[in-house]
Structures are given as structure tokens and as C-alpha cells.
Amino acid sequence: MKHLLGTDTLSREDAVLILDTAAQMAATQEREMRKLPTLRGRTVVNLFFEDSTRTRISFEAAAKRLSADVINFSAKGSSLSKGESLKDTALTLQAMGADAVVVRHWASGAAQRLAESDWMAGHVLNAGDGTHQHPTQALLDAFTIRRHLVGGGTDAEATGKALEGLTVAIVGDILHSRVAGSNIPLLKTLGANVVVVAPPTLLPYGMAARTDIAVHYTLDEAIEAHDIDAIMMLRVQRERMTGGGSGFFPSPEEYTRLFGLDAERFARLADHAIVLHPGPMNRGLEISAEAADHPRSVIVEQVSNGVAVRMAALYLLLAGEEASA
Amino acid sequence: MSAFVIENASLYGDTTADLVMVDGEIASLSRADAPAEATVIDGSGLVALPGLVDLHTHLREPGREDAETIESGSRSAAKGGFVAVHAMANTTPTADTAGVVEQVWSRGREIGLVDVFPVGAVTVGLGGTQLSEMGAMANSRAQVRVFSDDGKCVHDPLLMRRALEYVKTFGGVVAQHSQDPRLTEGSQMNEGLVSSELGLAGWPSVAEESIIARDVLLAGHVGSRLHVCHLSTAGSVEIIRWAKAKGIDVTAEVMPHHLLLTDDSVRGYDPRFKVNPPLRTQEDVDAVRAGLADGTIDIVATDHAPHPDEDKDCEWGAAAMGMIGLETALGIVQKTMVDSGALSWRDVARVMSETPARIGLDHGHGRPLAVGEPANVTLVDPNAAWTVEPSHTASRSNNSPFGGIELPGRAAATFLRGVPTHLIPALEGASA
Numbered sequence: 001m002k003h004l005l006g007t008d009t010l011s012r013e014d015a016v017l018i019l020d021t022a023a024q025m026a027a028t029q030e031r032e033m034r035k036l037p038t039l040r041g042r043t044v045v046n047l048f049f050e051d052s053t054r055t056r057i058s059f060e061a062a063a064k065r066l067s068a069d070v071i072n073f074s075a076k077g078s079s080l081s082k083g084e085s086l087k088d089t090a091l092t093l094q095a096m097g098a099d100a101v102v103v104r105h106w107a108s109g110a111a112q113r114l115a116e117s118d119w120m121a122g123h124v125l126n127a128g129d130g131t132h133q134h135p136t137q138a139l140l141d142a143f144t145i146r147r148h149l150v151g152g153g154t155d156a157e158a159t160g161k162a163l164e165g166l167t168v169a170i171v172g173d174i175l176h177s178r179v180a181g182s183n184i185p186l187l188k189t190l191g192a193n194v195v196v197v198a199p200p201t202l203l204p205y206g207m208a209a210r211t212d213i214a215v216h217y218t219l220d221e222a223i224e225a226h227d228i229d230a231i232m233m234l235r236v237q238r239e240r241m242t243g244g245g246s247g248f249f250p251s252p253e254e255y256t257r258l259f260g261l262d263a264e265r266f267a268r269l270a271d272h273a274i275v276l277h278p279g280p281m282n283r284g285l286e287i288s289a290e291a292a293d294h295p296r297s298v299i300v301e302q303v304s305n306g307v308a309v310r311m312a313a314l315y316l317l318l319a320g321e322e323a324s325a
Numbered sequence: 326m327s328a329f330v331i332e333n334a335s336l337y338g339d340t341t342a343d344l345v346m347v348d349g350e351i352a353s354l355s356r357a358d359a360p361a362e363a364t365v366i367d368g369s370g371l372v373a374l375p376g377l378v379d380l381h382t383h384l385r386e387p388g389r390e391d392a393e394t395i396e397s398g399s400r401s402a403a404k405g406g407f408v409a410v411h412a413m414a415n416t417t418p419t420a421d422t423a424g425v426v427e428q429v430w431s432r433g434r435e436i437g438l439v440d441v442f443p444v445g446a447v448t449v450g451l452g453g454t455q456l457s458e459m460g461a462m463a464n465s466r467a468q469v470r471v472f473s474d475d476g477k478c479v480h481d482p483l484l485m486r487r488a489l490e491y492v493k494t495f496g497g498v499v500a501q502h503s504q505d506p507r508l509t510e511g512s513q514m515n516e517g518l519v520s521s522e523l524g525l526a527g528w529p530s531v532a533e534e535s536i537i538a539r540d541v542l543l544a545g546h547v548g549s550r551l552h553v554c555h556l557s558t559a560g561s562v563e564i565i566r567w568a569k570a571k572g573i574d575v576t577a578e579v580m581p582h583h584l585l586l587t588d589d590s591v592r593g594y595d596p597r598f599k600v601n602p603p604l605r606t607q608e609d610v611d612a613v614r615a616g617l618a619d620g621t622i623d624i625v626a627t628d629h630a631p632h633p634d635e636d637k638d639c640e641w642g643a644a645a646m647g648m649i650g651l652e653t654a655l656g657i658v659q660k661t662m663v664d665s666g667a668l669s670w671r672d673v674a675r676v677m678s679e680t681p682a683r684i685g686l687d688h689g690h691g692r693p694l695a696v697g698e699p700a701n702v703t704l705v706d707p708n709a710a711w712t713v714e715p716s717h718t719a720s721r722s723n724n725s726p727f728g729g730i731e732l733p734g735r736a737a738a739t740f741l742r743g744v745p746t747h748l749i750p751a752l753e754g755a756s757a
Contacts, residue, residue: 110642
């Protein structure tokens with residue numbers, strides 16, 4: 001692998017390899033000395049055109065635990081207020097000798113553009129591009145699901161395995177969610193059944209007609225129709241709800257009534273079912289406190305798994321190159 | 326005296342004759358009548374058409390001379406076989422006053438490579454709220470007859486009605502950029518399976534079709550002439566077909582890129598494929614080709630839209646919309662329509678010269694290749710396959726999406742009132 005741009009082009013073998021490597025990384029994080037010398041002397045740049053403290057510090061922690069030098073580069077700028085261009089930023093990073101660039105950008109396709117242009121030669125790791133892909137998030141979700149529902153709570157039992165036979169529901173704003181954009185193809189690749197739950201206004205064009213996933217317009221209907229093993233609640237962007245007559249939903253209250261995961265709906269899930277959320281949560285909107293803080297909620301664990309998965313991704317991109325060189 | 330004789334050209338691709346051009350007119354169809362000093366061009370294997378007319382060009386001057394000037398755009402047009410272009414009004418300042426359109430018109434005359442017909446803005450500053458002084462532009466030296474807010478839609482239905490009625494005063498036409506602004510807020514590409522996959526905000530067909538449907542009804546109601554710019558969807562073709570069957574006075578244009586490319590091209594996020602209206606699906610491409618073949622779509626226009634490198638060498642979301650097209654239009658029409666048998670060269674004369682000139686009321690253009698007519702002639706070499714290299718353009722910008730694509734033919738020579746404005750090197754050595 002030269003780059004990690006999305007999950008739609010990831011083979012099953014590569015996906016499982018990343019998950020297995022992440023398991024090894026996670027194991028090292030149990031030790032007293034958590035830092036590995038693997039990427040000593042390599043430079044990883046966190047290039048963030050959008051604010052995202054969580055994702056940035058997760059990548060930063062991952063790179064540092066592999067002993068890489070980390071440079072954080074926050075470039076302000078949006079489609080409306082143009083700051084420094086992506087091209088000029090990339091040329092600058094190239095001149096500084098970045099071995100890998102972790103990029104978060106508001107424009108869909110920005111990571112791919114960076115990887116395929118002649119602006120820079122390093123590895124590109126997509127940390128979220130517009131409303132397109134966020135592959136490490138999907139990989140950490142898959143890692144978490146695999147640990148609990150395939151490995152019975154440990155990674156060792158799950159090594160080499162995918163997610164065959166599991167049913168994963170993704171609930172919320174599918175249209176704008178790069179988390180869903182990466183999760184749906186990855187879950188399919190790993191053999192899971194995918195159930196998508198969203199109001200029709202928040203579904204991408206053509207998704208309702210897809211036959212390889214199940215689509216429901218209310219959460220109750222989805223819980224009724226499927227034996228859900230893992231349920232992933234997406235964050236609702238409040239400004240998308242009712243703004244300026246182009247709201248995707250009449251009100252936050254109605255959203256919660258139809259799509260919120262509350263204690264009552266939680267009780268109707270199977271006893272082994274786990275709850276995921278990419279964070280940050282809107283408690284009381286898409287998820288109730290009872291569900292978020294339930295013993296079968298793995299939301300906090302997702303954060304630590306995120307570091308392990310990002311260590312694995314950086315390791316496979318950068319150390320793999322060294323081995324083959 | 327200027328005199329040229331093109332020997333053994335195939336007029337309209339079906340009749341072999343000589344074209345004797347003296348002092349700006351076609352003087353004879355027989356070389357026997359050529360003056361002794363006439364420059365002789367061997368037209369064997371070449372197709373002679375009435376000079377091409379582009380109803381939809383962005384020359385960018387005044388305001389964005391970094392992208393294109395009237396001079397560079399004129400040169401590019403001549404190289405593509407055009408003798409006349411209609412320069413869209415979305416310049417800075419906007420072409421919404423007699424002063425601006427006269428300036429563009431006279432600059433075009435000075436350069437003299439093509440006739441530059443300025444298009445006047447329908448509304449002041451393309452703002453969509455107040456009609457511009459269309460009468461003043463019509464009565465200026467530029468004699469504007471085509472009015473358009475192209476780049477923006479005249480969205481207010483009442484304002485559109487007024488514009489359609491008002492241009493009747495001087496026999497003008499409103500050329501509408503059909504795009505519902507609310508349905509396309511933030512839109513980046515055609516709304517479909519590809520946009521869903523790429524995570525780019527969709528641009529639904531209905532945003533175009535709903536405006537066209539409204540406008541043909543309005544044009545029918547007030548008895549005015551409507552021209553639909555850059556039609557791009559299968560549904561739009563059906564609406565135009567219906568409107569024409571009802572007797573509504575509507576004409577429509579399609580762009581070469583909508584005849585050739587689909588939204589699949591967007592997969593690499595290369596902004597050279599970012600255009601308004603967006604590249605659609607194969608079904609739409611098939612429908613616009615069929616519509617052009619059966620006459621539902623009247624003309625091909627280029628929507629030549631130059632942008633400097635920095636507006637294209639960037640991420641998709643930050644990139645400008647539009648592509649250059651003056652030099653590739655003819656080759657693409659040949660590739661998609663002529664070589665497939667859907668259009669004859671006589672049809673090409675109709676859709677790229679005669680009808681655009683009729684819609685734009687361009688006197689002296691789109692005339693027959695006959696004695697006594699203005700010597701506006703495009704010589705096509707239909708057997709000169711070439712691979713598009715965007716940097717080899719005469720345009721000041723090179724944002725072509727066709728780089729690397731092979732086209733079967735090209736304009737070998739262009740004559741504006743008997744004067745060559747473009748000659749391929751092989752013809753330049755023509756003997757006197």
C-alpha cells in the first residue's frame with residue numbers, strides 16, 4: 001500500500017491485515033513502555049484544513065508511539081475563504097521532507113488529488129475528505145466490532161477473521177457522513193450485512209434502490225426487521241436540521257423520536273449487541289445518556305482503538321516501504 | 326485585391342467544386358474564373374462549410390485577461406474553424422450597458438480574426454433583479470440581439486417573462502442558463518450514482534429541466550423567442566421536443582463535451598472535468614446525440630470557458646467550472662455525430678453555422694456557399710486524426726478535458742470575408 005485514501009478500493013486481505021496489525025499495536029499499548037522504535041527518523045505531517053482535535057491527536061499519538069517525528073500543520077481555508085492552496089501547502093511539505101501526510105480537508109477527493117498529483121511524493125493517509133471517506137474511522141469501527149463480536153472480547157481469537165454474518169446498522173445522516181461513506185464499503189468487503197437507517201432526505205442518491213444493503217426510514221422498523229449485532233449512531237449536525245428552509249429534517253425533537261437510540265429501543269436489541277458512535281456525541285439528540293453510558297457501549301474504547309488502527313496504517317505504509325526497498 | 330481559389334473542395338461534403346473568393350465574396354465556383362494572382366489552395370479531400378458560428382463563448386475580456394483576451398480567444402476561434410463568436414456577458418464589468426458591449430465589439434473588429442458579437446446581460450450585473458438597458462445595447466454599434474445572464478439563471482419567473490416580452494422590441498432572443506439556484510446550492514457534479522460514491526454534492530437533472538419547462542411555457546404564453554443554453558439532460562430533450570410540437574418558438578444548444586463525456590470522468594477528481602451544467606450520464610449523452618440528430622436540438626455551441634491554471638490545478642471543491650472548447654468542437658462533432666452517421670456534413674453546416682447565425686441574427690454568416698455570398702468558409706480536413714494536447718491551444722488557458730483524446734478531423738483553414746484567419750502549415754505554402 002502506498003496510500004490509504006478510502007475503503008472502497010481496499011481488498012479484504014489488506015483490510016484484515018490492517019486489523020491484525022492493529023491488534024498487535026494494541027497489545028503493545030498494554031505494556032509499561034508503549035513507544036516502539038519502528039518509524040524513528042521518519043516525519044509524519046498532520047495537515048488539517050478542518051478543525052478536528054480528536055482525529056488529529058489520535059494520529060499524533062499513533063505516530064509518536066511509533067517514534068516518528070510529527071509536525072502539525074493547520075491550514076485555514078474553505079471553499080469560500082481561500083487560504084493557502086492545497087497545492088502550495090503540498091509543495092511546502094515536500095520541500096520539508098514529509099514521509100507521510102495525514103490530511104483532513106473539507107473538499108471531497110482532496111486526499112486522492114494530493115496522492116495522484118505531482119505536488120508531493122510522500123504517502124497520503126486520508127483523515128477525512130469532505131463528505132466522501134474517512135477510512136481509519138471505518139477501520140477502527142471494524143476493529144472494535146471484530147474484537148467484541150468475533151473475538152469474544154479479545155483480539156487474539158479474531159486474528160485473520162473478518163465480520164462474516166454480523167449485521168451492522170448505521171443510523172443517521174448518511175448523505176453527509178464520510179464515516180458512513182467508509183463504513184458501508186468496508187463492512188461489505190468484510191462480509192457483514194449492512195442496514196442503513198435514515199430519513200430519505202439524508203440518504204445519498206440511489207442508495208434506497210441498492211439491493212446489497214437494507215435501507216429503513218425509521219429506527220423502529222430496522223430493529224423490528226433485523227437482528228442487529230452492532231449499531232452505529234452518527235452525529236447529527238444541528239445546522240443541517242432546519243436551516244434556512246432547506247433543512248433536512250423538521251426539528252431535532254422529531255429526529256430523536258424517529259431515529260434516536262433511547263433506553264427503550266436499546267432494550268429491544270439483542271443482549272450481545274454493542275453501540276458505537278464516532279463522536280462527538282449529541283447526547284439527547286441521536287443517542288440518550290442511557291445508551292451512551294451502557295456497559296455495551298464501546299464508544300470510549302473506539303477512541304483507544306483509533307490509536308492502534310492509525311499506528312497500524314502508518315506502520316504498513318511507511319515501514320512496509322522500508323522492507324521492500 | 327484579395328483573391329483565393331480553393332480547388333476541388335467538397336462543398337458540404339457532397340459536391341466537388343472550386344471556391345473562388347475575391348474581395349470578400351464568393352466570386353465563382355470554377356477556377357477558370359479565378360484572377361491570375363489568386364492564391365491557389367488544394368482543397369482535395371477537404372470539406373468546405375459555411376464559416377462556423379459559436380453562439381456561446383466566454384472571451385473573459387474585460388476583467389479576466391489572465392484567462393483569455395478578445396485577441397487570444399479570437400485566435401483560438403479561428404483555429405477551430407469559427408468565423409464568428411458570441412461573447413457572453415459575464416465579464417467584469419458586466420456587459421450590461423451600451424458602453425461595454427461597444428467596447429467588446431470594436432475590440433473584436435480591431436483584431437479582425439472573427440466577428441465578435443457581444444451578448445448583453447438580461448439583468449443589471451447579472452443580479453437577477455432589474456432588467457438591463459437592453460434597448461440601448463440593441464441600438465448601439467454592437468447591435469446586440471442575444472441577451473443572456475449565462476453563468477446565472479434568470480430565476481425570477483416574472484422577470485423572465487418581462488425579458489422575453491421586452492426583447493420583441495428589437496427582435497432579440499433571451500438565451501437562458503437553465504439552472505434552478507435553490508436545487509443546486511453547493512452542487513459539484515451531476516446527481517447520480519457517481520456523485521453518491523464520490524461524496525460530491527449532487528446537481529440534479531430536474532434543476533435544469535424545471536427551468537426549461539417553465540421557460541417554454543412562458544415563451545409560448547407571451548409569444549416570444551427563447552433559446553436554451555447548454556442543454557444537458559435526456560429530460561430536457563423531451564421537453565424541447567414537446568415544446569416544438571406545440572409550436573413554441575424555442576431553440577436549444579448542446580455542448581461538445583456533453584456529446585462525448587459522462588460523469589464517470591469525475592472519478593479522479595480532476596477539476597478539468599468540472600463544468601456547468603455538469604457532465605451527465607451515458608443515457609443523457611445518448612439522448613442529446615439523438616436530439617441533435619433529429620433536429621430537436623438546433624445547434625452545437627462551445628461554451629468555451631477559459632480558466633487560468635490556479636483555478637484548475639487544485640482540489641475539486643475549490644476549482645472553477647468550465648472548459649475551453651473552440652478548437653476541439655468540430656473534431657468532437659465529427660467523432661460523435663458524423664463518423665457515426667447521425668449527421669451529414671450538410672447537417673454540420675446547419676448546426677454549427679446556419680442555425681446559430683439565424684438565432685443570433687448574424688447578418689453575413691451562415692450563408693450558402695454560392696456565388697455572391699460572403700466568403701466566410703471553413704475548410705475541414707476529416708481525415709486528419711490528431712491527439713488533443715491542451716497546451717497547444719491558441720487560447721490563453723489550457724483547461725481542456727480532452728487531453729489525450731484522439732479526434733478524427735479538424736479545421737484546416739478558416740476564411741473570414743475572403744481572408745484566411747487560420748491555415749494549417751500544409752496549406753500555408755500554397756502557390757500564388
